Amino acid sequence: MGIDIRQATPNDAPEACALLRRSIEEGCAADHGARTDILQxxxxxxxxxxxxxxxxxxSNFAVVAVDGQQLAGMALLTQAGKLALCYVMPGQLQQGIGRAMVQAVEARARSWDIAKLHMHCPASSSGFFERLGYVNAGKDKACFGLECDFLWKQLNAVEVPASKRYCSCSGK
Structure with missing residues (x-):
């Protein structure tokens, strides 16, 4: 059975809320380290x-990833260009769900004429977003007392493949 990405509705809120909480508690355990103050x-x-x-x-655009009858992920974009949430159910990571949700959010951002997205991201997720073209601008203590990475992506920029390097230092 495939994963469907669709716009979230208020009827999705109960299951999405449970998914968010479980994903943070379990999937982000390496980030919060079971520190009660940060987790709460x-x-x-x-x-x-x-x-x-x-x-x-x-002023928000939310998507959910649905696997059969179950929510497998959710993402939320604000009209201010912030990717405010992007979570996948812990048992369903690395199946393309996060990538598909980010692509849907980026498409909406482009339709809203948002040229640049930004987010605060726990360290355990930074690599995922960097593989999708987000630039890690460094650490910021913005995620509920947790040191997070601040990432951004220029949506209207032409991406240069990672294997291509342009340098004038070799004279070639």
């Missing part, structure tokens, strides 16, 4: 009421 702060706004509001807001 990180989870504090992941409530049914907030997720419903995020999915209902016309």
């Amino acid at each position: 702060a990180w989870l504090s706004n992941k409530t049914l009421q907030n997720v419903t509001t995020w999915f209902s807001s016309p």
Whole structure:
């Protein structure tokens, strides 16, 4: 059975909220290290009421990844160009779900004429986003007391393949 990526609706909020909480508790364990203060702060706004509001807001675009009848992932873009959330169910990582959701969010950002996306990202996820063309601008203590990476991506830029290097130092 394949994964379907579709726009989230407020009806998805209960399952999306549970997915967010589980993904943070289990999938981001290397980042929060079971430190109660950080984990509680990180989870504090992941409530049914907030997720419903995020999915209902016309200034947000949320997608869910659906595997059969189950949510496998969710992502949220704001009109300010922030990739605010991007989480995949811990048991379903490395199956292309995150990539598909990011592609959907980036397509919406382009349709909104957003030229650059940005996010705060736990260190364990930075490599994933870097492989998708996001630039790691360094550490920032913005994620609920957790040291995170600040990443950004220019959406209207032409990407140079990683194997190509342009340097004038060799004279060639």
